[in-house]
Amino acid sequence: DAGVTQSPTHLIKTRGQQVTLRCSPKSGHDTVSWYQQALGQGPQFIFQYYEEEERQRGNFPDRFSGHQFPNYSSELNVNALLLGDSALYLCASSLLQGRMNTEAFFGQGTRLTVV
Amino acid sequence: SQKIEQNSEALNIQEGKTATLTCNYTNYSPAYLQWYRQDPGRGPVFLLLIRENEKEKRKERLKVTFDTTLKQSLFHITASQPADSATYLCALGASSASKIIFGSGTRLSIRP
Numbered sequence: 306d307a308g309v310t311q312s313p314t315h316l317i318k319t320r321g322q323q324v325t326l327r328c329s330p331k332s333g334h335d336t337v338s339w340y341q342q343a344l345g346q347g348p349q350f351i352f353q354y355y356e357e358e359e360r361q362r363g364n365f366p367d368r369f370s371g372h373q374f375p376n377y378s379s380e381l382n383v384n385a386l387l388l389g390d391s392a393l394y395l396c397a398s399s400l401l402q403g404r405m406n407t408e409a410f411f412g413q414g415t416r417l418t419v420v
Numbered sequence: 421s422q423k424i425e426q427n428s429e430a431l432n433i434q435e436g437k438t439a440t441l442t443c444n445y446t447n448y449s450p451a452y453l454q455w456y457r458q459d460p461g462r463g464p465v466f467l468l469l470i471r472e473n474e475k476e477k478r479k480e481r482l483k484v485t486f487d488t489t490l491k492q493s494l495f496h497i498t499a500s501q502p503a504d505s506a507t508y509l510c511a512l513g514a515s516s517a518s519k520i521i522f523g524s525g526t527r528l529s530i531r532p
Binding site for chain 1: 424429454456461462463464465466469509511519520521522523524525
């Protein structure tokens with residue numbers, strides 16, 4: 306079982322550019338959540354996808370968008386990058402049971418640096 | 421607004437002692453609470469989940485308590501080892517919401 310895989314592991318982008326991050330969930334999981342983690346802080350919820358739809362969204366601007374594919378993998382897109390978008394972006398997969406998520410399995414993250 | 425506070429940014433204790441980490445929350449009614457471990461440069465790793473109707477959960481050297489009246493969870497590591505050194509994150513989830521809210525974490529250091 307490969308667990309949650311994210312790509313790329315590191316990325317450097319210039320202000321104003323656009324970036325796409327990718328995530329493959331743990332086998333058997335149907336839900337993918339994305340988090341942004343600044344240095345020394347806890348992960349901040351961006352949004353969650355289930356059945357190819359955005360189920361809930363945190364306090365992030367529309368520059369942050371996502372997608373979930375039929376195979377449950379997901380992408381996070383960030384447009385018009387700002388220096389403040391530099392962070393570790395984490396993908397977590399889980400199984401939706403009823404209306405509750407089971408424990409989340411995290412990938413190792415994508416370290417995004419905006420210069 | 422919803423707020424989660426973890427007792428301190430850093431905690432240093434001696435090997436063999438019990439480490440106790442605190443998680444307090446306000447303006448939230450969680451259905452469950454989770455604890456994660458995070459090593460530098462890595463994603464968080466799930467440790468334990470405790471539901472609102474549970475008082476205590478144990479797993480090997482780990483113990484979690486959940487007091488919904490005090491709005492507090494305590495996380496204990498008994499017989500601590502240097503390998504337990506990491507950042508520990510508290511996270512809350514509500515039954516009606518899909519998002520999990522994380523605290524900022526406590527960096528635990530176990531000295532030999």
